[in-house]
Amino acid sequence: MAATVKQIWDWLEEVSDPEIPVLTVTDLGVVRDVDLIEDGALITITPTYSGCPAMNEIEENIRVVLSEKGIQNIKVKTVLSPAWTTDWMTEKGKEKLREFGIAPPEGSSSDKSVLFGKAKQVTCPHCKSTETEMISQFGSTACKSLYKCTSCLEPFDYFKCI
Numbered sequence: 099m100a101a102t103v104k105q106i107w108d109w110l111e112e113v114s115d116p117e118i119p120v121l122t123v124t125d126l127g128v129v130r131d132v133d134l135i136e137d138g139a140l141i142t143i144t145p146t147y148s149g150c151p152a153m154n155e156i157e158e159n160i161r162v163v164l165s166e167k168g169i170q171n172i173k174v175k176t177v178l179s180p181a182w183t184t185d186w187m188t189e190k191g192k193e194k195l196r197e198f199g200i201a202p203p204e205g206s207s208s209d210k211s212v213l214f215g216k217a218k219q220v221t222c223p224h225c226k227s228t229e230t231e232m233i234s235q236f237g238s239t240a241c242k243s244l245y246k247c248t249s250c251l252e253p254f255d256y257f258k259c260i
């Protein structure tokens with residue numbers, strides 16, 4: 099019996115992000131579309147960051163999960179436009195990030211503060227203080243920045259806005 103589009107979306111909830119395993123690809127908002135094709139499904143994804151090595155792994159993870167569910171023909175199409183922005187991340191996804199100790203992206207990605215060379219004001223995921231400072235542009239991966247909280251002194255990763 100062929101799976102429905104709804105069922106495939108549900109299954110995609112089981113596909114975790116290789117970089118942040120608590121997040122699923124649907125939390126991140128990288129899955130744009132699900133279409134039924136002969137004997138399978140076509141999944142359209144938009145990379146979170148172009149050049150982010152995790153995208154190949156996401157594609158691979160989607161294949162693994164869907165083939166476990168008995169989908170034979172799995173096609174993954176990558177669409178670069180419109181570009182993914184952190185606005186696509188779900189509220190649930192942001193909440194999970196916080197619980198994981200990573201500050202979720204704040205506000206709209208249209209924030210231009212970066213253009214003026216100012217670090218974004220980021221809320222500490224541990225104590226909720228806004229007294230934080232950026233230590234490094236690059237955190238544990240190129241997709242995150244390393245911050246330190248000046249209130250509780252805990253370092254944390256900030257999921258960069260693009």
Ligand SMILES: [Zn+2]
Nearest residue numbers: 222225247250
């Ligand atoms: Zn703190």
